[in-house]
Amino acid sequence: MAEEIERDENVVLLGEEVGQFNGSYKVSEGLLEKFGPKRIVDTPISEAGFIGMGVGSSMLGMRPIMELMFWSFYSVAFDQILNNAANVRYMSGGLINCPIVIRGPANGGTNVGATHSHTPENVLANHPGVKVVVPATPYDAKGLLKSAIRDNDPVFFLENTMLYGEKGEVPDGEYLIPLGKADVKREGTDLTIVTYGRCVLHSLKAAEVLEKEHEISVEVVDLRSIRPLDIDTVLASVAKTHRVLIVEEQKPFCSIATQIAYMIQHEAFDELDAPIKRLSTVDAPAIYSPPIEIEQLPNPARVIKAALEVMA
Amino acid sequence: MSTKTKAKPTTATTDYAAAAINQKLTKEQKLELYRTMMRIRRFEERSIRAYQAKKIGGFLHVYIGQEAIATGCCSLMGKHDHVITAYRDHGHALAVGMGMNELMAELFGKATGCSKGKGGSMHYFAPDRNYWGGHGIVGGQVPLGTGLAYAIKYKGLKGAAMAFLGDGAVNQGAVHEAYNLAALWQLPIVFVIENNGYSMGTSQSRSSAGELAKRAEGYNMAWASVDAHDVYAVRAVMDEHLNRAREKCEPTIVELRTYRYRGHSVADPDNTYRTKAEIEEYRRTKDPIQFFQDRLLAEKVLTDDTVKSIDKAARAEAESAIEFAEASPWPTVEDIQRDVYWETDHPAERTSSGRLFFD
Numbered sequence: 001m002a003e004e005i006e007r008d009e010n011v012v013l014l015g016e017e018v019g020q021f022n023g024s025y026k027v028s029e030g031l032l033e034k035f036g037p038k039r040i041v042d043t044p045i046s047e048a049g050f051i052g053m054g055v056g057s058s059m060l061g062m063r064p065i066m067e068l069m070f071w072s073f074y075s076v077a078f079d080q081i082l083n084n085a086a087n088v089r090y091m092s093g094g095l096i097n098c099p100i101v102i103r104g105p106a107n108g109g110t111n112v113g114a115t116h117s118h119t120p121e122n123v124l125a126n127h128p129g130v131k132v133v134v135p136a137t138p139y140d141a142k143g144l145l146k147s148a149i150r151d152n153d154p155v156f157f158l159e160n161t162m163l164y165g166e167k168g169e170v171p172d173g174e175y176l177i178p179l180g181k182a183d184v185k186r187e188g189t190d191l192t193i194v195t196y197g198r199c200v201l202h203s204l205k206a207a208e209v210l211e212k213e214h215e216i217s218v219e220v221v222d223l224r225s226i227r228p229l230d231i232d233t234v235l236a237s238v239a240k241t242h243r244v245l246i247v248e249e250q251k252p253f254c255s256i257a258t259q260i261a262y263m264i265q266h267e268a269f270d271e272l273d274a275p276i277k278r279l280s281t282v283d284a285p286a287i288y289s290p291p292i293e294i295e296q297l298p299n300p301a302r303v304i305k306a307a308l309e310v311m312a
Numbered sequence: 313m314s315t316k317t318k319a320k321p322t323t324a325t326t327d328y329a330a331a332a333i334n335q336k337l338t339k340e341q342k343l344e345l346y347r348t349m350m351r352i353r354r355f356e357e358r359s360i361r362a363y364q365a366k367k368i369g370g371f372l373h374v375y376i377g378q379e380a381i382a383t384g385c386c387s388l389m390g391k392h393d394h395v396i397t398a399y400r401d402h403g404h405a406l407a408v409g410m411g412m413n414e415l416m417a418e419l420f421g422k423a424t425g426c427s428k429g430k431g432g433s434m435h436y437f438a439p440d441r442n443y444w445g446g447h448g449i450v451g452g453q454v455p456l457g458t459g460l461a462y463a464i465k466y467k468g469l470k471g472a473a474m475a476f477l478g479d480g481a482v483n484q485g486a487v488h489e490a491y492n493l494a495a496l497w498q499l500p501i502v503f504v505i506e507n508n509g510y511s512m513g514t515s516q517s518r519s520s521a522g523e524l525a526k527r528a529e530g531y532n533m534a535w536a537s538v539d540a541h542d543v544y545a546v547r548a549v550m551d552e553h554l555n556r557a558r559e560k561c562e563p564t565i566v567e568l569r570t571y572r573y574r575g576h577s578v579a580d581p582d583n584t585y586r587t588k589a590e591i592e593e594y595r596r597t598k599d600p601i602q603f604f605q606d607r608l609l610a611e612k613v614l615t616d617d618t619v620k621s622i623d624k625a626a627r628a629e630a631e632s633a634i635e636f637a638e639a640s641p642w643p644t645v646e647d648i649q650r651d652v653y654w655e656t657d658h659p660a661e662r663t664s665s666g667r668l669f670f671d
Binding site: 048049092180263 | 395396425426427429430431435437438440444445447448449452453454455456457458459460462463464466467485486488490493496539566631643649650651652653654655657658663664665666667668669670
């Protein structure tokens, strides 16, 4: 973010506690000191107001990065995000652009209960006009966020508090990862796991066990971007392995996996040696109870179990 | 933080014509104000007939009775002033200078419409005229207007945003969030409440506690409230508060009391919540066009002949817009997926890959 704020004077960061507090999860640590209060703006707890304000300012040529402390709070700004940001280009016949980035964490697993654990990537991606990105690694997060900020369409960037502590190699300076390009995080020949976000890490851990203990060679495809969607990389992997497990931190009904499964069966039916399986969050509001929440979400053990079912 | 500003008490005897902003109007500028109001009315009357002839789909929220507001406010716009409003947006569109042809064609859903037939009645836009819509959700445009003001201030421009809302919108949460942000950050904006007395079919007394503009006091904002059938009054009051925004970066809430003659939309039979006598009383005593016509006749700016010729020209222009809309092509099925993403409309400059549309 700092590089993009430096690069373009129209880029600003607004959100709750992004300045003085250094960010609720320290994502914006040091930015206020570096760029000052004109570029790093603390907002009141007022998501509909400040997100709408960001949308309005983007129509006049600004490129605001709006932080939601939790994506779960999108529901109080739903009209601004999905009526205004998503539709204004269309309803104006292409006269108005909305180059806004809305970012923040969207995940369960932190024992904060149902109100704070939403993963709305399916709800967001259901709206033509928007782009939805869910990075899994620090390297990807930087390259994708830079692309998102420079994008002329509204981009919703869903992070994960459980990944903020992950360490990984991040080069200094300029590199961009284009939106809509999946990444094969591990190559394999027997089973394709299609996934994104934190479930990429679960899937990689599961793949190691599957290799060592079950001699199953797993390919892990990290979508990185939900819309645009790189289905070609998925289909190429399916053509290689012929078996598919989709892992997502999503409630199953009308989820991302549902969409991917439809596309695979539609476009690669003859490649499949087994029915497509999906592993989702157990279908209930997010439970608080800490040890049980782990079991509600995808985790390496659940991924292994699901993978073995696909291979059976 | 601004010093608290009390509302200007408005009385029936205030002579707004004497305000400096009105004193400096030339004869031609006065005629232009009158012409704009007449064009709004004739455009909308003609659009109602087209709706009844089933040429227009969906809703049609007409502005008839409120013409002095959009006309007066938009006549004050400078280069860095911006406008946003809700779904009763035809008047503002004509007042910022959009043409009847593109507006009527939009109502007809034709490709030559201002939004290529993709927006309809509630979604007119003209960013080249600093007109940012045309928004369908009650109050949803007010945070966007606050964003326009934020961008004006961020860029260091001397301008103001006008965010129009109805008396029904004042109870929406997003509106209050916008009030707070504008006051907290001292943004150059005037929130213009067009109070026509009814939020759809619910009268003000049945929907809103207290005085509408006075809610500004809770945010330490200036406010004003005035009868808005007199375009001179609209200009005088708005000039003061627009200048406060432009010069001191301070927000204001201005309530402009008005009336609509027609139902909330064409879908409102308008026979349950008010009497015909009430409508007739307003029309007889406060019709904004008749009021200004009488004034300009007294000022000898208008004559009986020019009244007739302006009316005739406005009717002819509306009729010609109907012909234009009728003759225009529909959008194509391929057009459905155009203007969704900037990137897919500019394939040579696309930086992302992957699928953006699904079937």
